[in-house]
Amino acid sequence: MDHVTPLTAAPQNHPPIAFGRVGVLLINLGTPEHLTDASVRAYLAEFLSDKRVVDYPSILWQPVLRGIILRTRPAKTRAAYAKIWDRETDESPLRRYTREQAEKLREKLPSEIVVDWAMRYGVPGTAATLQKMQDMGCDRILLVPLYPQYSATTTGTACDAAFAWAQKQPWQPALRVMPAFHDNPGLIAALAGLCRAHVTEKTERVILSFHGLPERYFKQGDPYHCHCHKTARLMREALGWSEEFAPVAFQSKFGPEKWLEPSTESLVITAAEEGLTNIAVVTPGFVSDCIETLEEVGIGLAETFEEAGGETLTAIPCLNSSDAFIDVLNGLVRRELGGWMPSES
Numbered sequence: 001m002d003h004v005t006p007l008t009a010a011p012q013n014h015p016p017i018a019f020g021r022v023g024v025l026l027i028n029l030g031t032p033e034h035l036t037d038a039s040v041r042a043y044l045a046e047f048l049s050d051k052r053v054v055d056y057p058s059i060l061w062q063p064v065l066r067g068i069i070l071r072t073r074p075a076k077t078r079a080a081y082a083k084i085w086d087r088e089t090d091e092s093p094l095r096r097y098t099r100e101q102a103e104k105l106r107e108k109l110p111s112e113i114v115v116d117w118a119m120r121y122g123v124p125g126t127a128a129t130l131q132k133m134q135d136m137g138c139d140r141i142l143l144v145p146l147y148p149q150y151s152a153t154t155t156g157t158a159c160d161a162a163f164a165w166a167q168k169q170p171w172q173p174a175l176r177v178m179p180a181f182h183d184n185p186g187l188i189a190a191l192a193g194l195c196r197a198h199v200t201e202k203t204e205r206v207i208l209s210f211h212g213l214p215e216r217y218f219k220q221g222d223p224y225h226c227h228c229h230k231t232a233r234l235m236r237e238a239l240g241w242s243e244e245f246a247p248v249a250f251q252s253k254f255g256p257e258k259w260l261e262p263s264t265e266s267l268v269i270t271a272a273e274e275g276l277t278n279i280a281v282v283t284p285g286f287v288s289d290c291i292e293t294l295e296e297v298g299i300g301l302a303e304t305f306e307e308a309g310g311e312t313l314t315a316i317p318c319l320n321s322s323d324a325f326i327d328v329l330n331g332l333v334r335r336e337l338g339g340w341m342p343s344e345s
C-alpha cells in the first residue's frame with residue numbers, strides 16, 4: 001500500500017487517481033449467472049457472437065444464432081447445468097472453482113498484490129474487474145487466461161476483452177499476459193498425480209480428452225492441437241503410459257463443421273466394442289470442472305459407454321482449487337511477475 005498515492009495528496013483540481021499497485025487477474029471462459037433459460041440464453045448469445053469463437057460472417061451467422069440456436073439450445077443447456085449446479089453457493093462449478101483459485105492464490109502472494117478473477121463472457125466481466133483493479137491503484141496487471149493450451153477461441157479472446165477495455169483508458173495500465181502453460185513441468189506433475197490417484201489396476205484405457213475446435217482453425221494456424229498433443233505426450237512420459245493405453249481425443253463438438261478428431265465419443269464406443277469394461281477419461285485442457293467435464297463426460301459419456309456394452313467410465317476430476325494446482329499457479333504467476341514483485345521494486 002505504500003506506493004498508493006493517498007487521494008487526499010492529489011493537487012487541487014487534479015482528478016483523484018490511485019496508482020502503484022500490481023494486480024493479477026485470473027480469466028476463465030464464462031458461465032450462466034443463474035440457472036434459468038434467460039441466463040443461459042444471454043451467456044450463449046455473448047459467447048457464440050464472439051468472432052474468435054464462430055468466425056462466420058455476421059450476416060449469415062446472426063440469423064442462425066438468433067433464429068434457431070438461441071431458441072432451442074438454452075433449455076437443453078439449462079437442463080444439463082441443472083445436473084451439476086452447485087445449489088449451496090448457487091453458481092456453476094466453473095465459477096466456483098475459478099473464484100476459489102483466486103482466493104487461494106491471494107493467500108500465497110504478498111498482500112500488496114491485488115488478485116482477482118473474471119469471466120470472458122458473463123459475470124463478473126473482464127472489463128468491469130479490470131476497472132475495479134485500476135480503481136484500487138493497479139497500474140501493472142498480469143492477465144492469467146486459465147487455459148493450459150493456447151487457442152484463439154479462448155486465450156486470444158480473453159486478451160481481446162482485456163485490451164478492448166485498456167484501449168478506452170486515459171491511463172492504460174501496463175498489461176502482461178501469462179503464456180500457455182501446456183508443457184509446464186509443474187502442471188504435468190500435477191496432472192500425473194491426479195491420474196495416479198484415480199487410475200487403478202482395473203483401468204484398461206485412459207482417454208486424454210480435450211475440448212475440440214473446428215479443424216479449419218487448426219489449419220489457419222491455431223496451435224491448440226499441437227499444445228494438446230504435447231501435454232498428452234508429457235503426461236504419458238511422466239506416467240509411463242503408451243499412446244495405445246492413453247490416446248488423445250477431442251470432445252464437445254458444436255455445429256456441422258468438421259472438428260478435430262478423433263472424437264472422445266467415438267473412442268468411448270470403440271473401447272466398449274473392443275470388450276473393455278473399465279475405462280477412465282481425464283480432461284487436461286480444463287483446469288476446472290465444468291459442464292463439459294461433469295455433464296458431458298461424467299454423465300453423458302458414462303451412459304454412452306454402458307449402452308455400448310462397457311461397465312464403468314471414470315471421469316477423473318480436474319485440478320480445480322486443489323493445493324497441487326494452486327502451487328502450479330503460484331509458480332507460474334511469480335515467474336511472470338518478475339520485476340514487479342514488491343520485494344524487487
Ligand SMILES: C=CC1=C(C)c2cc3[nH]c(cc4nc(cc5[nH]c(cc1n2)c(C)c5CCC(=O)O)C(CCC(=O)O)=C4C)c(C)c3C=C
Binds near residue numbers: 029073147
Ligand atoms: C464453436 C463453438 C465453440 C468453440 C470453438 C469452443 C471452444 C472451446 N471451449 C472451451 C472451453 C469451454 N467451453 C464450454 C462450454 C461451451 N462451449 C461451446 C462452444 C464452443 N467452444 C458451447 C456452446 C458451450 C456451452 C455449453 C453448451 O451449450 O453445450 C465450457 C464450460 C462452461 C461452463 O459454464 O461450464 C468450457 C470450459 C475450450 C477450452 C475451447 C477451445 C480450445
Ligand SMILES: [Fe+2]
Binds near residue numbers: 211252
Ligand atoms: Fe467450448
Ligand SMILES: [Fe+2]
Binds near residue numbers: 225226227229
Ligand atoms: Fe498439431
